[in-house]
Amino acid sequence: MKRIEDFKSIIDRYDIVFFDAFGVLKTHSGLLPGIERTFEYLAAQGKEYYIVTNDASRSPAQLAESYHKKGLHFVDANRIISSGQLTKEYLELKVDGGYVAYLGTDESAHYIESAGLKTLPVRDVDHTNIDKVNALVFMDDEGFDWFHDINKTVNLLRKRTIPAIVANTDYAYPTSKHDVSIAIGGIAQMIETIVGKKFIRFGKPDSQMFMFAYDLIRDYRPISKKQIVMVGDTLQTDIIGGNKFGLDTVLVLSGNTLPQDAENRIQATGIVPTYICESAVLGPEALNL
Amino acid sequence: MKRIEDFKSIIDRYDIVFFDAFGVLKTHSGLLPGIERTFEYLAAQGKEYYIVTNDASRSPAQLAESYHKKGLHFVDANRIISSGQLTKEYLELKVDGGYVAYLGTDESAHYIESAGLKTLPVRDVDHTNIDKVNALVFMDDEGFDWFHDINKTVNLLRKRTIPAIVANTDYAYPTSKHDVSIAIGGIAQMIETIVGKKFIRFGKPDSQMFMFAYDLIRDYRPISKKQIVMVGDTLQTDIIGGNKFGLDTVLVLSGNTLPQDAENRIQATGIVPTYICESAVLGPEALNL
Amino acid sequence: MKRIEDFKSIIDRYDIVFFDAFGVLKTHSGLLPGIERTFEYLAAQGKEYYIVTNDASRSPAQLAESYHKKGLHFVDANRIISSGQLTKEYLELKVDGGYVAYLGTDESAHYIESAGLKTLPVRDVDHTNIDKVNALVFMDDEGFDWFHDINKTVNLLRKRTIPAIVANTDYAYPTSKHDVSIAIGGIAQMIETIVGKKFIRFGKPDSQMFMFAYDLIRDYRPISKKQIVMVGDTLQTDIIGGNKFGLDTVLVLSGNTLPQDAENRIQATGIVPTYICESAVLGPEALNL
Amino acid sequence: MKRIEDFKSIIDRYDIVFFDAFGVLKTHSGLLPGIERTFEYLAAQGKEYYIVTNDASRSPAQLAESYHKKGLHFVDANRIISSGQLTKEYLELKVDGGYVAYLGTDESAHYIESAGLKTLPVRDVDHTNIDKVNALVFMDDEGFDWFHDINKTVNLLRKRTIPAIVANTDYAYPTSKHDVSIAIGGIAQMIETIVGKKFIRFGKPDSQMFMFAYDLIRDYRPISKKQIVMVGDTLQTDIIGGNKFGLDTVLVLSGNTLPQDAENRIQATGIVPTYICESAVLGPEALNL
Incomplete structure (x- = not known):
C-alpha cells in the first residue's frame, strides 16, 4: 500500500x-x-x-445523460457497466418467457424489458398471473409502496419457487451530507432472511x-x-x-x-x-x- | 422426546x-x-x-380482552407476559427522562408510557427534539409509514448513540392460512445490519x-x-x-x-x-x- | 455516559x-x-x-484458589459465578442419566460431574457408548486433540439428536500482551455452522x-x-x-x-x-x- | 425444472x-x-x-492421476479446474515477492510455488520472517498441527495486514458413508470471525x-x-x-x-x-x- x-x-x-x-x-x-x-x-x-x-435504478443511457446534465460531457453510455446489465444477461440466459415481477421504478424495469421479457410490478401480481411469474428482481428502493409491496414480495416468494435476483447489492446510499437511504439490497437481505431462500446478487x-x-x-x-x-x-x-x-x-x-x-x-x-x-x-x- | x-x-x-x-x-x-x-x-x-x-403490539389488558371477545373468558391480563413488559422494565431501569422514540401503533406505545417516559413517534422526530431522544423502541410493524419512517430511523440511529430496543424478536407472523406479514423484529434486523450497531432484543x-x-x-x-x-x-x-x-x-x-x-x-x-x-x-x- | x-x-x-x-x-x-x-x-x-x-475451565473453588495464589485473598469461591454453573444447572434439570460427552480438560468436567452425570471425553466416544450419550458440552479449548476430537464431535452431532451446550461463549482470550488463543466458544461456533444445528450457549x-x-x-x-x-x-x-x-x-x-x-x-x-x-x-x- | x-x-x-x-x-x-x-x-x-x-489439496496433474489409478483414463489434467488455480492466478497478479504462509499439505503448496512465490508453512513463521509474509493461504485441512497452527494463524493475521486467501470454500467433506471431516473453508470461516477481517474466497x-x-x-x-x-x-x-x-x-x-x-x-x-x-x-x- x-x-x-x-x-x-x-x-x-x-x-x-x-x-x-x-x-x-x-x-x-x-x-x-x-x-x-x-x-x-x-x-x-x-x-x-x-x-x-x-446503480441499477436507470439505464446506462440515462446514467450517462445525468453526467452530461451535471457538466461531465466525456461520459459515454457504452462505458458504464451497471449491475443492471448483469441482471439483464441473467434473465436472457435463464428465464424463458412468462412474467418477471420486480420492485423498483418503471425506469429500472428497463433492464428486464431489454432482456425481451414481460415486466410486472409486484403490486400487480394477483391470482390470475402469479403462476406465470418466472423470476423476481429487486431493482430499486423507489417506485412502490414499501408496506404493501414488500410484504407481498415475501408471500410471492413463499408461494413460487423462482429465482430472486438482486440487481444492487448495496444496503444504503447517501442522500445528503448527513443522511442515507436504505437501498434495495438492504430490503432484499431482510426478505431473504425471512423466506429462508437463497437470492442471486449482482454487483460489486x-x-x-x-x-x-x-x-x-x-x-x-x-x-x-x-x-x-x-x-x-x-x-x-x-x-x-x-x-x-x-x-x-x-x-x-x-x-x-x-x-x-x-x-x-x-x-x-x-x-x-x-x-x-x-x-x-x-x-x-x-x-x- | x-x-x-x-x-x-x-x-x-x-x-x-x-x-x-x-x-x-x-x-x-x-x-x-x-x-x-x-x-x-x-x-x-x-x-x-x-x-x-x-406480541408487544397491545397491552396485556387489551390482549386479554381480545381473548374474551373470541370467547375465552378464562384468560386474565395478569397471566399474560409479553415482551413489551420486559421493554417497559428496561426503560424504567435504564432511561432517565427525555423522549423515547418508537416505531409502532399508538397502542403499542402503552409500554413506554407505563414506564413513565414521554413517547415520540419516529415521524415526529425533528431537529428540535432529536437531542432529547434517549432511546428508540421497535414496538410493532404497523402505525407508521414504512418508507419514510424506516429510513428516518436509520438516520436517527446514525446521529444519536442511544439504546435501540426490539420489543418483538419475531421476523414474521401469519395473517391468513397462506400469508405472512413482516414483524417489527425483521425490520429491526435490517436496520441493525445497516447501521452496524448492536440492538437489545426482548422476546423468546x-x-x-x-x-x-x-x-x-x-x-x-x-x-x-x-x-x-x-x-x-x-x-x-x-x-x-x-x-x-x-x-x-x-x-x-x-x-x-x-x-x-x-x-x-x-x-x-x-x-x-x-x-x-x-x-x-x-x-x-x-x-x- | x-x-x-x-x-x-x-x-x-x-x-x-x-x-x-x-x-x-x-x-x-x-x-x-x-x-x-x-x-x-x-x-x-x-x-x-x-x-x-x-471461564468454565475450572471450578469456582479452583478459580478462587488461583486468586489466592496471586495474592488476592479476599476472593471467596461462593462469590464466583461462572458459565460452568449455568451448564451444571441445565444438565441437572434437563439431562436424565446416560453420558455427557465433552470437549475440555478433566478439570472442566467438574461441572458435569457435580450435576451427578457420567462424563465421557469425546475421544472415548465409540460404537459401544454413542447411543447412551445424551448431551454434549463444550467446556474448554484444552485437554483434547483438536484435529481428531473436533472432527469426532462433528460426526457425533450428525448421528445423535442431543443438546449441545457451550459453557463459554467467548471466541478468543489473550495469552500474552500480543497473542490470543481461540476459546471453546469459537470452536463451537464453527461446529454449529457445519452441522447446522442450534446450540445452547451460557455466558455473558x-x-x-x-x-x-x-x-x-x-x-x-x-x-x-x-x-x-x-x-x-x-x-x-x-x-x-x-x-x-x-x-x-x-x-x-x-x-x-x-x-x-x-x-x-x-x-x-x-x-x-x-x-x-x-x-x-x-x-x-x-x-x- | x-x-x-x-x-x-x-x-x-x-x-x-x-x-x-x-x-x-x-x-x-x-x-x-x-x-x-x-x-x-x-x-x-x-x-x-x-x-x-x-479441491485444492493437489495439483490438476495429481488429481488426474488419481482418476487414472481408479480406472478413469479419459480424464486429462488440462480439463481439471480447481480453486487452487484461481489462488495461483491471484498470487501471480497481486503478491510481489516475500513469503506466502499457508495451512495445508506440502502437495497443496504446489499452487503457491507455481505462482513463483516462496512458501512458508505457518508452523515455520517466526520473528525472523513474519515481516516478509505478504499473504496467507488456506489450502487444505491436513498437513499441520491444528491446535498449534490454527492459533498461530490467528495471531499472524492480527499482527500483519495481509490478504488471506481461502483456496477451498467448502466447510466439510465426506470421508465415509456416515462421516465427514471439516474442510479448510470451515476453519478459515472460524478464523475470519475471530480476527474480524475479510478473507478472499475462491471456489464454487x-x-x-x-x-x-x-x-x-x-x-x-x-x-x-x-x-x-x-x-x-x-x-x-x-x-x-x-x-x-x-x-x-x-x-x-x-x-x-x-x-x-x-x-x-x-x-x-x-x-x-x-x-x-x-x-x-x-x-x-x-x-x-
Whole structure:
C-alpha cells in the first residue's frame, strides 16, 4: 500500500481505469469539482475508462445523460457497466418467457424489458398471473409502496419457487451530507432472511461485475489484468472486489472512507488497496501537456 | 422426546403451564376449537398458567380482552407476559427522562408510557427534539409509514448513540392460512445490519422472558423449574428458549410446525422438546371429573 | 455516559458490584496492581461483590484458589459465578442419566460431574457408548486433540439428536500482551455452522448469567437491580449484557477496550455504559477512612 | 425444472459439460460404477468436458492421476479446474515477492510455488520472517498441527495486514458413508470471525470459478454460455453458481442431495436446477452407436 499524491501518476501507470461512481466521480451534491480534467487527461493520453456501478435504478443511457446534465460531457453510455446489465444477461440466459415481477421504478424495469421479457410490478401480481411469474428482481428502493409491496414480495416468494435476483447489492446510499437511504439490497437481505431462500446478487464486490467490463474490452482489444486499475471509495465493494479479480486498486478518500479513518479501516478489515490517493481529481496543471 | 396422545396428561404432570399464544391457543382464524376446555381443566385442577408471548403490539389488558371477545373468558391480563413488559422494565431501569422514540401503533406505545417516559413517534422526530431522544423502541410493524419512517430511523440511529430496543424478536407472523406479514423484529434486523450497531432484543427464545414469568410466580409462591412446562408451536423460540431456561417443553403441532415435518425439523435443528403433542386442546371427556 | 476519575465513587453509589475477571481484576501477566485495595474497601464499606465470568475451565473453588495464589485473598469461591454453573444447572434439570460427552480438560468436567452425570471425553466416544450419550458440552479449548476430537464431535452431532451446550461463549482470550488463543466458544461456533444445528450457549452477554447471580443474592437478602453495578472491560459481553439485564454498567479501560478507542467503539456499536473509568483499582488514599 | 431419465439426453443437448467431482464422478468409495461410459460417449460425440472442483489439496496433474489409478483414463489434467488455480492466478497478479504462509499439505503448496512465490508453512513463521509474509493461504485441512497452527494463524493475521486467501470454500467433506471431516473453508470461516477481517474466497458457488473455465475454452474456440451445462450434486455450490453464471444446470442425486429430499430442498432454498437426473452415469446401451 502506497500513498500517492497525484492521481495523474496512477493514470500514467495503467491503460484502463475502472471508476466507481458515487464517492469517486460525484457525491450527493453533484460532480467532484475538477473531475472533468481527469477525463480530459485520459482522453489526451489515449487511455480508456469504465464506470463500474451498483446503480441499477436507470439505464446506462440515462446514467450517462445525468453526467452530461451535471457538466461531465466525456461520459459515454457504452462505458458504464451497471449491475443492471448483469441482471439483464441473467434473465436472457435463464428465464424463458412468462412474467418477471420486480420492485423498483418503471425506469429500472428497463433492464428486464431489454432482456425481451414481460415486466410486472409486484403490486400487480394477483391470482390470475402469479403462476406465470418466472423470476423476481429487486431493482430499486423507489417506485412502490414499501408496506404493501414488500410484504407481498415475501408471500410471492413463499408461494413460487423462482429465482430472486438482486440487481444492487448495496444496503444504503447517501442522500445528503448527513443522511442515507436504505437501498434495495438492504430490503432484499431482510426478505431473504425471512423466506429462508437463497437470492442471486449482482454487483460489486462480486467478480462477475468486473468480468463483465473485462469481457467488453476483450471483445475489441487484447488486455491483461495488469493493465487495469480499479478506483473506488469503499473497501468492502470496490477494493476487495477489484483485488479478488486480480486488479490493482486505488482507494480514494472523497467518499465513504474518510482520510482520518483510512489506515484504521484497512487494518481492521484486512482489505488493502494497492494505492491510497486523496481523490481522482487532477490539478489544472495536469493538462499542460 | 416422547409422543403424548392427550394433553391432559401433560397438565397432570406439572403445576404451572406456560403457553405460547399464536399457533397454540389461537390461529389467524380465531381460537383453537375446544381450547377453553384446557383452561377449564386447569382451573378445576388448581393448576396455574401463563401466556408468554412476543406480541408487544397491545397491552396485556387489551390482549386479554381480545381473548374474551373470541370467547375465552378464562384468560386474565395478569397471566399474560409479553415482551413489551420486559421493554417497559428496561426503560424504567435504564432511561432517565427525555423522549423515547418508537416505531409502532399508538397502542403499542402503552409500554413506554407505563414506564413513565414521554413517547415520540419516529415521524415526529425533528431537529428540535432529536437531542432529547434517549432511546428508540421497535414496538410493532404497523402505525407508521414504512418508507419514510424506516429510513428516518436509520438516520436517527446514525446521529444519536442511544439504546435501540426490539420489543418483538419475531421476523414474521401469519395473517391468513397462506400469508405472512413482516414483524417489527425483521425490520429491526435490517436496520441493525445497516447501521452496524448492536440492538437489545426482548422476546423468546431469550431467557429473560421466561425469567420474568418465573419471578412473577416466585413473588407469591415457592416454585421449582421442574414444576413448570412450556408449550409452544415453534422450535426456534418456544422450545429452545424453554429448554435453555431449564423447563420441560411440549411441541404442539397446531401452528408453525406441521405434523409431517416435526421429526425432521427436530433432527435438523437439534432442538428437542420433552414431549410432542398434537395440540393443547383437551377432548370433551377430559372434564368428566 | 459519564467519565468517572475514581472507582471509589462507583462503589459508594451501589450496594453490590459485579466484576468481570479478565481485563478487570487480572490480565495475562497477573493481578492488576492495587486491585486488592478495591476488595479491602468493599469489605470496609460492607459492600458485596460477585465475579461473573465466562471461564468454565475450572471450578469456582479452583478459580478462587488461583486468586489466592496471586495474592488476592479476599476472593471467596461462593462469590464466583461462572458459565460452568449455568451448564451444571441445565444438565441437572434437563439431562436424565446416560453420558455427557465433552470437549475440555478433566478439570472442566467438574461441572458435569457435580450435576451427578457420567462424563465421557469425546475421544472415548465409540460404537459401544454413542447411543447412551445424551448431551454434549463444550467446556474448554484444552485437554483434547483438536484435529481428531473436533472432527469426532462433528460426526457425533450428525448421528445423535442431543443438546449441545457451550459453557463459554467467548471466541478468543489473550495469552500474552500480543497473542490470543481461540476459546471453546469459537470452536463451537464453527461446529454449529457445519452441522447446522442450534446450540445452547451460557455466558455473558446472555441474561441468564446475571440472573444466576441475582438469584443467589435474593436467596439471602432483598435487592433491586438499581443497587447493583456491573464492571467490565468488554462492550459486547459485560456492558451490553449488564445493560439488558437492567443494571448500571462501568466500562474500565484496563483490558479489551483501549483508552484511545473507547469513545469510538461506543459510538460504532451503540453500546453505552453508564460510566467509563480508567480501572477498578483504588488509590492507596482510598483506604484512609 | 424437468426430470430427465437419461443423462445421455443432457449430453446431446450441449457442446460442453462441466462436472463437479465429488458426488458426481466419485464418492468416498471410489468412482461411480459406469461413469467411464459417460466420458466415452462424450469423446465419441466430440463433446468436451471440464471438471470444476473446490479441491485444492493437489495439483490438476495429481488429481488426474488419481482418476487414472481408479480406472478413469479419459480424464486429462488440462480439463481439471480447481480453486487452487484461481489462488495461483491471484498470487501471480497481486503478491510481489516475500513469503506466502499457508495451512495445508506440502502437495497443496504446489499452487503457491507455481505462482513463483516462496512458501512458508505457518508452523515455520517466526520473528525472523513474519515481516516478509505478504499473504496467507488456506489450502487444505491436513498437513499441520491444528491446535498449534490454527492459533498461530490467528495471531499472524492480527499482527500483519495481509490478504488471506481461502483456496477451498467448502466447510466439510465426506470421508465415509456416515462421516465427514471439516474442510479448510470451515476453519478459515472460524478464523475470519475471530480476527474480524475479510478473507478472499475462491471456489464454487463463486462466479470466478466458472469464468476461469469459460475463459480457457474461449482461448481456443468460440463459445456461448448457452452451449454449456453444469452438472453437480450440491444446490448451494454447483447449481446456484452455475445458474448465476448463466449456465443451464443439472442436479444429480448420486451425492449430497438424496433422491427423497431433492424437491423439498429445491423449494426450501429456491435454488432451481434446469434438470434433475438420477446420476451422470450412462447405461451400457448408450454406447451402441
